[in-house]
Amino acid sequence: MFAMQSIDMPNIDFEGIMRHLTETGKRTHQLWLTAESMAFIARGREYRSEFHVNPSYEIQYSIKGDLNLHYRTPEGVEKIAHVPEGSCLFQPPLVPHSPRFAPDAFQFVIERARVAGDIDRFFWYCLNCDHFLHEESYVVDDYRADPVTQAYRNFYQSEDFRTCKKCATVMPAPDSL
């Protein structure tokens, strides 16, 4: 037998949270964070260009709209996994991935909670020649801090980070994040 300390069972209203994200312009809403897992709803980012590498699996469910999950193979080849609305993709840990979906599309994402020493990394590559451009790294212990937006701010605020050292192409920055 075990004694349950409390019963906390978030029951997620997808429609309500999608409406909240649309009305506030926010990109993510954390649903729960326990010692073992974290979950959030994400709204698409029109400027998404980076590849995220993290130590957790990711369960990515397309609640509304389709997802094109760009990812890079161990050989560095970029591929796309298509995840239509109503379907779900399981992505193993450490796959460089870039979830591309529209600002009016929504993903329900579940990940393992990070443990001490876990680092999330964000990589950018040149859109012209695919040469490595820049890396940002973060300890993602809570999605309420919106680490993706922070990484983008740092990247886009620096023209040097966005300039390819091989072919000199500059990745354009969006008007706003």
Ligand SMILES: [Fe+2]
């Ligand atoms: Fe380049």
